[in-house]
Amino acid sequence: MKRYLWVGLLLLSNSAYALFEDEGARKKLNEIQDQLNALQSSIEYEINEKFTNFEKSNKIDPKLINSLSERINMLFDDLAKLRGEVEVLTYAVQTSEERQKVLYQELNERLQKVEGNAVKIESNVKKIEPPTENEPLTQNNQITQENEVLPEIPPEPITGADDLPPLVDKNLEYQEFEDAKKLITATKYKEAFDALDKFVINYPSSELLPEAKYNLGYTQFALRNYKAAINTFNKIVLNYPDNPIAPNSLYQVSNSQIQLTRITKAKQTLRTLIKKYPNAEIIQSAKKRLKDLESIKL
Secondary structure (H helix, E strand, C coil), X not given: CHHHHHHHHHHHHHHHHHHXXXXXXXXXXXXXXXXXXXXXXXXXXXXXXXXXXHHHHCCCCHHHHHHHHHHHHHXXXXXXXXXXXXXXXXXXXXXXXXXXHHHHHHHHXXXXXXXXXXHHHHHHHHHXXXXXXXXXXXXXXXXXXXXXXXXXXCCCCCCCHHHCCCCCCHHHHHHHHHHHHHHHHCCCHHHHHHHHHHHHHHCCCCCCHHHHHXXXXXXXXXXXCHHHHHHHHXXXXXXXXXXXXXXXXXXXXXXXXXXXXXXXXXXXXXXXXXXXXXXXXXXXXXXXXXXXXXXXXX
């Protein structure tokens, strides 16, 4: 009975660990949100200050206009990057909470099985009464002599064994994925990229594969490899068009295009996102981003 109790505690400890795994993501999310607010205030202050100077001087300096335009574009780029990080971390927190619910359900089912097996074993043990010292051994409780050699029975071959899928340790799979996400939270993007790339190779049939590829694209974005990020996000949309992560991937494509100053293509991507996924959660952000880009006179 103690053995089954330890098994239950071990399962409980593995799932309890998941309770705190998204705390880092939440903390990082709050930090980035503060940066967003500060950056937005900076943009508004700088624009107001420049226009106040225009009104006072009643003169428009072309060089000053160009300088202001470049500064605004840089601030928009920084704002787009921070918003992208907020969206990635928000999605990570949501998916982490969903996986916790799944883990709790699995834990409950495992504990019920463990308790059921423990009850069966206890009932079987009670039914078996050891023979007394003077009671002769009968055929039912006869003990095989130590020197008795039983014939070896060769195992039966398993039909189609070569076609069976390899066994996968789900706990190890989830743990490797969570470790990779923790590297993103710690802004160790190069290490996170390597871990996610390894995960995609090792678990090609994983249910976490779309999210793993999404985070892989984000690490490429964070490492300023914007062309590779665009390629990764586009493949997600192509391979998982009905997955909730698809519209977010299109949104990240537009962010990468903005970083490459491909404003026209970024607008086209956002229009495609709005048209193809009108009910996605990211749509409001996409519409606002498109409006901001269309207000820029190139």
